[in-house]
Amino acid sequence: MTMSPTLDTSDPEDGTGTPGDSRARRGHGHPPTRRPKRRGGRTAYLYVLPALILVVGVVYLGIGYNGWVSTLDWNGIDPNPESVGFDNYAKIFSDSIFWDSLSHVAIFGVIVILVQMALGLTMALVFSGPIFGSNIYKIIVFVPVILSPAAVSIAFRQLLSPDGQVNEALRFIGLDVLTNAWIADPKTALIALAVINIWQWTGFSFILYQASVSQIDQNLYEAAQIDGAGTWRIIRSIVIPQLKGTHATLALTGVIGALKTFDIVFLVTGGGPGRSTEFLTTYIYKQAVQQFNSGYAAALAMVLLVLALTLTAFQMRAYRFGED
Amino acid sequence: MFGRVSLRQRLVYQVVATVLVIPFLFPLVAIVAISFSGQGPLANYTAVITQTPFFTFLLNSAVISAGTIALIYAVTMLAGFAFAKLKFSGRKLLFNAILVGLVLPSIALMVPMFIIVRQLGLFNNFLAVILPLSAVTVPLTLLLARNYLNGIPDEVIEAAKIDGATSFGTLVRIVIPLSRPITAVIIVWAFLQAWNEFFLPLLFLQDQNLQVLTQVPQFFTSTYGSDVPKIFAALVLVCLPIVITYLLLQKFFEKGLTAGAVK
Numbered sequence: 232m233t234m235s236p237t238l239d240t241s242d243p244e245d246g247t248g249t250p251g252d253s254r255a256r257r258g259h260g261h262p263p264t265r266r267p268k269r270r271g272g273r274t275a276y277l278y279v280l281p282a283l284i285l286v287v288g289v290v291y292l293g294i295g296y297n298g299w300v301s302t303l304d305w306n307g308i309d310p311n312p313e314s315v316g317f318d319n320y321a322k323i324f325s326d327s328i329f330w331d332s333l334s335h336v337a338i339f340g341v342i343v344i345l346v347q348m349a350l351g352l353t354m355a356l357v358f359s360g361p362i363f364g365s366n367i368y369k370i371i372v373f374v375p376v377i378l379s380p381a382a383v384s385i386a387f388r389q390l391l392s393p394d395g396q397v398n399e400a401l402r403f404i405g406l407d408v409l410t411n412a413w414i415a416d417p418k419t420a421l422i423a424l425a426v427i428n429i430w431q432w433t434g435f436s437f438i439l440y441q442a443s444v445s446q447i448d449q450n451l452y453e454a455a456q457i458d459g460a461g462t463w464r465i466i467r468s469i470v471i472p473q474l475k476g477t478h479a480t481l482a483l484t485g486v487i488g489a490l491k492t493f494d495i496v497f498l499v500t501g502g503g504p505g506r507s508t509e510f511l512t513t514y515i516y517k518q519a520v521q522q523f524n525s526g527y528a529a530a531l532a533m534v535l536l537v538l539a540l541t542l543t544a545f546q547m548r549a550y551r552f553g554e555d
Numbered sequence: 556m557f558g559r560v561s562l563r564q565r566l567v568y569q570v571v572a573t574v575l576v577i578p579f580l581f582p583l584v585a586i587v588a589i590s591f592s593g594q595g596p597l598a599n600y601t602a603v604i605t606q607t608p609f610f611t612f613l614l615n616s617a618v619i620s621a622g623t624i625a626l627i628y629a630v631t632m633l634a635g636f637a638f639a640k641l642k643f644s645g646r647k648l649l650f651n652a653i654l655v656g657l658v659l660p661s662i663a664l665m666v667p668m669f670i671i672v673r674q675l676g677l678f679n680n681f682l683a684v685i686l687p688l689s690a691v692t693v694p695l696t697l698l699l700a701r702n703y704l705n706g707i708p709d710e711v712i713e714a715a716k717i718d719g720a721t722s723f724g725t726l727v728r729i730v731i732p733l734s735r736p737i738t739a740v741i742i743v744w745a746f747l748q749a750w751n752e753f754f755l756p757l758l759f760l761q762d763q764n765l766q767v768l769t770q771v772p773q774f775f776t777s778t779y780g781s782d783v784p785k786i787f788a789a790l791v792l793v794c795l796p797i798v799i800t801y802l803l804l805q806k807f808f809e810k811g812l813t814a815g816a817v818k
């Protein structure tokens with residue numbers, strides 16, 4: 232009720248007997264059935280073909296090939312790899328590094344998703360308030376989103392080093408107790424990665440919340456104010472429930488994003504110290520590139536893929552996506 | 556939401572906003588400040604440009620970005636137009652099949668990509684970067700483009716058809732001119748992906764003359780020892796084109812980014 236109705240271009244609305252309707256069948260040779268198709272036919276597939284070739288060629292072929300490699304004991308080079316059936320998968324379930332990686336991803340994911348959503352929403356509300364220079368605030372929060380993860384990683388390795396700028400700033404404001412070795416300390420390394428991710432990606436949550444906050448019907452606020460509701464009450468009872476769609480989108484993209492996270496982990500901690508920040512993605516990379524266990528890496532990749540698909544499907548159902 | 560606002564409330568908002576933004580501003584300021592430290596800004600930035608193959612890498616990054624943008628844009632608009640405005644059987648199925656790519660961690664494709672690239676003899680060929688990068692980016696750009704093109708009234712398409720335009724003519728002469736905001740989004744997004752990519756060029760372009768700008772900071776860690784101010788000068792130079800592009804297209808970019816995700 233609050234969203235502006237987008238132009239519905241569904242077929243029934245076109246009615247019967249518009250000029251376009253009769254012309255649409257011209258040259259198709261279809262019997263004049265009442266099929267809801269007005270145009271396209273075979274040529275439509277030509278438009279879709281390049282995208283299909285590209286995505287199927289790289290993504291699906293890749294997945295299929297990966298599936299095959301995952302049944303091999305292979306170093307990636309040997310022309311005669313040995314087939315081992317599902318042994319690699321069986322190995323995964325008794326591999327403690329796999330389970331540790333999974334729990335790191337889960338902890339990281341929960342922290343970054345919740346903090347980014349809370350911060351993004353707070354900023355969307357505050358920055359749309361009566362403040363000067365709101366566009367500058369907006370740019371500052373969004374710029375990290377567009378920076379190269381490789382550049383961000385290199386920068387934060389320095390900023391978070393023991394004599395780096397973060398500790399310097401903490402000492403400057405008298406919070407010496409909080410200074411830490413951050414990425415060199417197994418106890419804080421995962422948190423440090425979460426902080427970097429939050430720094431880089433909160434702008435994304437912010438932009439989405441900002442767009443959806445601006446779409447909330449002003450009348451709702453007025454009605455609430457007449458009823459005597461204060462700002463806090465309005466946020467809790469109107470704003471947060473009205474943004475359901477955005478919460479769902481951010482939770483979904485956040486879960487996928489956490490599972491995909493690779494660059495910053497690999498470049499900032501490399502999964503260390505020890506294995507304290509090993510992610511599934513970094514573990515796969517190490518198995519494939521550094522240890523030449525192509526088969527095992529492929530099996531891990533298949534598990535990661537199934538995990539990503541399952542969590543996405545589960546969430547889409549829970550949030551009722553795709554129901555127009 | 557904000558009716559009458561007193562001066563005190565304004566002040567509170569301003570202070571809260573500033574406190575919120577400081578942790579985000581601090582690393583940005585620190586990065587620039589470090590790049591000015593040591594031997595000073597002039598020496599640091601000159602070193603980045605003269606002591607590394609900076610311009611070769613810049614050119615390579617530009618060529619890869621241009622190729623990626625062109626491929627992604629063409630593929631996205633063709634498919635987006637069909638999925639939004641043409642009706643054909645299997646439409647939903649094919650669309651969803653492409654969207655699966657959104658979920659896929661690209662690291663999961665590393666082993667097969669490595670082997671496919673080797674089989675096709677694409678090592679040290681820009682296509683080894685452009686094709687995978689486009690394949691993992693198209694699902695998102697297509698989703699955004701389809702949602703945007705859905706908003707173009709069918710009447711416009713019908714009118715073009717009555718005037719005798721082919722579907723391709725309609726796409727080129729009617730739909731594309733109406734798609735400037737989403738065009739900006741696709742171009743910026745594809746540019747971001749290509750310019751910021753680190754691992755694909757590292758893995759597939761091993762010839763040093765073919766490497767890209769994201770490798771420049773490495774020169775001051777390996778060849779010349781770890782020279783932090785120069786590394787940071789390199790970081791600033793690598794990020795600058797992206798930031799400028801974003802600032803120029805800010806309005807379009809944010810509108811389009813939210814178009815697909817907020818409904």
